[in-house]
Amino acid sequence: MESLEIGSRLDACLAAAVAADAGLADVAKVVAACAAAAIEVSTVIGRGALAGDLAAQGEQNSDGDVQKFLDVFAHERFTEALRGAPVAEVASEEAEGVMLLNAGAPLSVAIDPLDGSSNIGVNMAVGSIFGIRPTASSPENPLGSFTGPGTLQLAAGFVTYGPATSLVLTLGQGTQTFTLDRAEGGFRLTHPRMEVVASAKEYAINASNARHWDPPVKAYIEDCLRGAEGPLDKDFNMRWLGSLVSDAQRVLLRGGVFLYPGDGRKGYAQGRLRLLYEAAPIAFLMEQAGAGAIDGERRILDICATGIHERVPLIFGSADEVACVAKYYGGRN
Ligand code: AHG
Ligand code: MN
Numbered sequence: 001m002e003s004l005e006i007g008s009r010l011d012a013c014l015a016a017a018v019a020a021d022a023g024l025a026d027v028a029k030v031v032a033a034c035a036a037a038a039i040e041v042s043t044v045i046g047r048g049a050l051a052g053d054l055a056a057q058g059e060q061n062s063d064g065d066v067q068k069f070l071d072v073f074a075h076e077r078f079t080e081a082l083r084g085a086p087v088a089e090v091a092s093e094e095a096e097g098v099m100l101l102n103a104g105a106p107l108s109v110a111i112d113p114l115d116g117s118s119n120i121g122v123n124m125a126v127g128s129i130f131g132i133r134p135t136a137s138s139p140e141n142p143l144g145s146f147t148g149p150g151t152l153q154l155a156a157g158f159v160t161y162g163p164a165t166s167l168v169l170t171l172g173q174g175t176q177t178f179t180l181d182r183a184e185g186g187f188r189l190t191h192p193r194m195e196v197v198a199s200a201k202e203y204a205i206n207a208s209n210a211r212h213w214d215p216p217v218k219a220y221i222e223d224c225l226r227g228a229e230g231p232l233d234k235d236f237n238m239r240w241l242g243s244l245v246s247d248a249q250r251v252l253l254r255g256g257v258f259l260y261p262g263d264g265r266k267g268y269a270q271g272r273l274r275l276l277y278e279a280a281p282i283a284f285l286m287e288q289a290g291a292g293a294i295d296g297e298r299r300i301l302d303i304c305a306t307g308i309h310e311r312v313p314l315i316f317g318s319a320d321e322v323a324c325v326a327k328y329y330g331g332r333n
């Protein structure tokens, strides 16, 4: 899709991708379904308090997060849209087990319907994340569609509901960004080929967890804080937006490194983020844009989930910086 003109509509770009590779036909239908659901969610988010209390708290999800109205609304809209696409199974943050949609359909989707829930109700950016995989479950392995490595993903994307609503997407042919043309009600291509600069000037981490971090991350951040006098020989800026998609979009556009390490808190020994519907889709998008994504020691895309809500430490961003952090895990550089 890199050759397409800026301003091209998403459906035209998907049609061009399918014309070039007919094997993408079903993937394109699933992406279009996610885009349609995202527009519905964006419309509600854009109304803010006029849409009611989007942060109204409900039950706890199976992951221990309190579900807010918008979490559930987004989950329902995406699931409904995927029911109309060639999708057999959905693994959603907001559902305990795998959801069965269309028996025998070729594709399955891991989804974080609403990412950055702590930003709901305070007018801060939130998002939705999805990863599309071949259906591969069996009676012997009912989770089979989701227990393979992230390299099995055929496509991945995230939507940022920010000042603009954008869809960052990869079909395995680079990473593109589409921006919602509200007047027209559809996404248009605005960034045909995202390329992440190799060196970082910013790091993103929740510094309030410092006392819990894995030791290599503690050592790395200490060296960041020593600035140009320290071994990293440069002065970093810091950002932490409370929504993975917002930090990921900034990294894609201006480089940087994002870290949510294992932090030793109850339940967060492997970090807070989930492999299937946060780390793996983001890792696919980052690698397709020339960036890196690891858990400290392993490439995220090589890791196989054993459960659909499994957490994993996540470090991604500018390739040189991710390699630098990896050295702290592999022994002080
Ligand atoms: P979600 O709202 O889907 O549960 O994800 C929230 C995640 C991610 O978006 C963000 O980077 C991280 O939680 C923020 O964690 P802290 O609140 O611990 O900083
Ligand atoms: Mn959550």
Ligand code: MN
Pocket: 112, 114, 115, 116, 244, 278
């Ligand atoms: Mn999330």
Ligand code: MN
Pocket: 071, 093, 112, 113, 114, 115, 116, 117
């Ligand atoms: Mn979520």
